[in-house]
Structures are given as C-alpha cells and as structure tokens.
Amino acid sequence: MVTGCGFVYGAAALVIGYNCESSLQAANEQLKEGRGDQVAGTLSALLWFYPDNKRARLLRGVSYNARGMFPEAISDLSRIGPDDQEFLDGGLSLGASLVSDGQLNRAVDVFQQHLHRFPGAVECRIRLSDIFVNLLKHGDAISLWEQHLRHFPADPSGLLRLLDIECEVVSPAPRITYLKNIQRRHPGQPDVLIALGRLSFMAGNISDAEGALREAASTIDAQDLRQTYLCELLLANGESEKAEQILSLIEPDSATESERVALYWHLTGRVQEAFRKSGSAAAAFRRAIDADPSRPEYYLSFASASRSMAENAAAAAAASEALRLSRAWERLRQLALSLNRVDPSVEEVDEVAVNLAILHKTFQADHWRHVREMLQTGRP
Incomplete structure (x- = not known):
C-alpha cells in the first residue's frame, strides 16, 4: 500500500x-x-x-x-x-x-x-x-x-x-463566405460584423448589410468612428435624420485614423446636402479632402456643393482634381499588374512614384524614388 x-x-x-x-x-x-x-x-x-x-x-x-x-x-x-x-x-x-x-x-x-x-x-x-x-x-x-x-x-x-x-479591387463574395464562417464560430466581433456589413452592401444585399452593421453598432461606443459605416447605409436608404443623430455623437478628431475621419466628414457633408445646407456641406467635404486627399469622390462632392452656391471656379477646380486623381488611380492599378517585380525598370519605378505623388501619398512616393536612384546608380 x-x-x-x-x-x-x-x-x-x-x-x-x-x-x-x-x-x-x-x-x-x-x-x-x-x-x-x-x-x-x-x-x-x-x-x-x-x-x-x-x-x-x-x-x-x-x-x-x-x-x-x-x-x-x-x-x-x-x-x-x-x-x-x-x-x-x-x-x-x-x-x-x-x-x-x-x-x-x-x-x-x-x-x-x-x-x-x-x-x-x-x-x-x-x-x-x-x-x-x-x-x-x-x-x-x-x-x-x-x-x-x-x-x-x-x-x-x-x-x-x-x-x-x-x-486592391475587392471581390465581396469569397470574403463574405470567409467572414460568415468566422461569425458562426465566434459571433459578436465588431470588426468582423462591420466588414460583413460593408461587403454585403457592396454586393447589394442590403438586408444582410443592415443586420450586420446594426449588430456591430450595438457592440461599440457611440463615439467610435466605426459607427460611420452604419451611417453610410442609412444615407443610402434615405434616412438622413437617423444618420445625423449617429454622426452627432461621434468624435472624429483622431490623427491615427485619417481614412475613417475622412469618411466621417464626407458623410457629414452628404447629410448637410440632404438638408440643402450647401455651405455646411462644402465645409465638411473640404475637411474630408484634408483628411484623405487621395479620394476623387470627395472632390466631386465638394464640386457639387460649390456649384449649388454658384462658386463655379471652385467647382471646376475640384472636378479637375477628381479627374486627375481618377487617372492616377487607374494607371497605378495597371502598373501594379504589369510591373516587373523581380527586375523593374527605372521607368516603371519612376511612374509608380509619380502617380503616388499625384495621389498625395508622399511617403510611399519618396521610397519609390529612392529605389529609382538605387537602380540608376547601382548603390543601395
């Protein structure tokens, strides 16, 4: 024993x-x-x-x-x-x-x-x-x-x-399938729900989009910038008053989230446009541009608001910049597909840098210019 x-x-x-x-x-x-x-x-x-x-x-x-x-x-x-x-x-x-x-x-x-x-x-x-x-x-x-x-x-x-x-050009269907599987195993993750809602919206599944975005909105603070994605859907449904209520609670001043800050101001401008407040709309669109100057749609919105106030010169300038940005995005996407990734030419690298600079992506453009200089001189 x-x-x-x-x-x-x-x-x-x-x-x-x-x-x-x-x-x-x-x-x-x-x-x-x-x-x-x-x-x-x-x-x-x-x-x-x-x-x-x-x-x-x-x-x-x-x-x-x-x-x-x-x-x-x-x-x-x-x-x-x-x-x-x-x-x-x-x-x-x-x-x-x-x-x-x-x-x-x-x-x-x-x-x-x-x-x-x-x-x-x-x-x-x-x-x-x-x-x-x-x-x-x-x-x-x-x-x-x-x-x-x-x-x-x-x-x-x-x-x-x-x-x-x-x-990247997003293809909603495969990503929706992937995220739905995740949602089934571990429900309630706000970023998963938001992505599901946005992808469903892109795919035209409005009911699924609204369900996912509303569930996500209920799990995060009212001041959270991620609430803007629900506002985007509400505006698309013509529910401007509800969108305004949500936007009024959000705190947009965050230097680390310029993409979402820009969206917040763009949606704020669209709400003001719906209420026929062209001056307030133009001011909000300008803040969206300041937060993210690479998006052609923000300039087009600013141009529309400016035309409503008979500020034709400002409208024309904004529309021209939107066209310039759209062309730069189109060319950059072509380069992303055609670029020789093993042994790029000086011309290819320079064109990438030029188009990134047009899109106000200065940091990336500077690094591509450095690569161009290395190719030209043979020095690291």
Whole structure:
C-alpha cells in the first residue's frame, strides 16, 4: 500500500531525476520529422511536473496547431508572454492559431504585441496585414507597411505589398463566405460584423448589410468612428435624420485614423446636402479632402456643393482634381499588374512614384524614388 506521504516522496524523486532536456529534444525532433501527433505524449510528463516550462508549451502548442487542434494550441501558447524568450516563435504561433480558430480581434492584439517586441518580424507583419485587408481595414494595413519602411527604408517587398493593398479591387463574395464562417464560430466581433456589413452592401444585399452593421453598432461606443459605416447605409436608404443623430455623437478628431475621419466628414457633408445646407456641406467635404486627399469622390462632392452656391471656379477646380486623381488611380492599378517585380525598370519605378505623388501619398512616393536612384546608380 502506498501512503500519501510515500506518493509525495516518490513524485519528488521523479521530479529531481526527470530529464527535461531529453524530452524537449525528442519533441523537437518529432516536429521536424512530421510526427507532431507524438509530441503531446512526449511532453506530458514534463508538463505534469513543470507546467510553466515555456519551451514545452511552445512545442506542444505548435504540434496542436499543425493538427488543427486550435483551442488546445491557444491554451498552451497563451502561457508564453511577450517577455519570454520563446515569444519570438510562440507569439507568431499563437496569432496563427487564433486566426485559424476565427478569433481575429485577439489575433490582432497578439500580432501587435509581437511587432512591438520584434519590429523586424516580417512574417508577423504579413499575417497582421492580411487580417486588416480581409476586414477592409486597408488604412491600417497601409500604416503597418509604412511603419515597416521606417525600419527598413525602400525595402522592395514592403513597397510591393503597399502597392497591392492600395490597388486592391475587392471581390465581396469569397470574403463574405470567409467572414460568415468566422461569425458562426465566434459571433459578436465588431470588426468582423462591420466588414460583413460593408461587403454585403457592396454586393447589394442590403438586408444582410443592415443586420450586420446594426449588430456591430450595438457592440461599440457611440463615439467610435466605426459607427460611420452604419451611417453610410442609412444615407443610402434615405434616412438622413437617423444618420445625423449617429454622426452627432461621434468624435472624429483622431490623427491615427485619417481614412475613417475622412469618411466621417464626407458623410457629414452628404447629410448637410440632404438638408440643402450647401455651405455646411462644402465645409465638411473640404475637411474630408484634408483628411484623405487621395479620394476623387470627395472632390466631386465638394464640386457639387460649390456649384449649388454658384462658386463655379471652385467647382471646376475640384472636378479637375477628381479627374486627375481618377487617372492616377487607374494607371497605378495597371502598373501594379504589369510591373516587373523581380527586375523593374527605372521607368516603371519612376511612374509608380509619380502617380503616388499625384495621389498625395508622399511617403510611399519618396521610397519609390529612392529605389529609382538605387537602380540608376547601382548603390543601395
């Protein structure tokens, strides 16, 4: 018969004699050889005695992730914090598991922590950028890669990713299917609901769009700039008064969200136009242009309001700028498709820079000019 005291002493002896390193090495080899299903068994004793062993948590979490056991992977990998040395691999693996499990909001937080700790982690930046693009948060994805260029000036891969994000033409159907699957597994994520609503609106599914956007609006603060997307739908439905009520509660002064700030002011202008207040509408459209001067539709709206006030010169200038921007966008999208990405010519690179400058994307244009100079001189 084993007494309680005898069991404790026996367990203690096992702990003292247990060879952690051999188990970790064996688990690592199993992962390398594609035998991930054996890792959990190899590490079970180690984690029984040492539940806070970060290396073991990492190896078992990675093996679970590879086998599609995402909740189990998340449970293990969440035990690895940003200050642990295993976070370089563990944070990336945790974020990937969260994405696969459909927990996009948590994945964004983890990837952002990872980039804060390791700003040169390109794979993490790619994964986070993909989330933003899938959620139609193109402004956030652009900021992410511009941040990368501050660490690695004129990096070709970063510039090309930026170009693709800027020029993406969204196809709603496949993204709606993807996000609906996520919504079924983890309902109530506001950014998922907003993206679903916007994509449904693009696809002409007004009822689905309204349902998703109203649910999203109920989960975020009334002052949140993301409320603007519901206002966009309300205006399309002719519900100007309801849109005005929502817009009146939003606080738009945020330097980090220029894309959404611009949309806020553009919608405010459209509400004022609906109430036949051309002066207020023109002022709001001007603020939209100031926040994001790359959008032709903002200039066209300003031109319309200016014409209503018989300010024909201002209207003509705005319409002309809208046409110039539209042509620059069209040419940039053509270049994104035709550009030689392995060995671009000086002329191609220069044309990308010129059109980005027309679109008031000075930061990106400057980096493309730097690439042009490198090609011309042969120097980095």
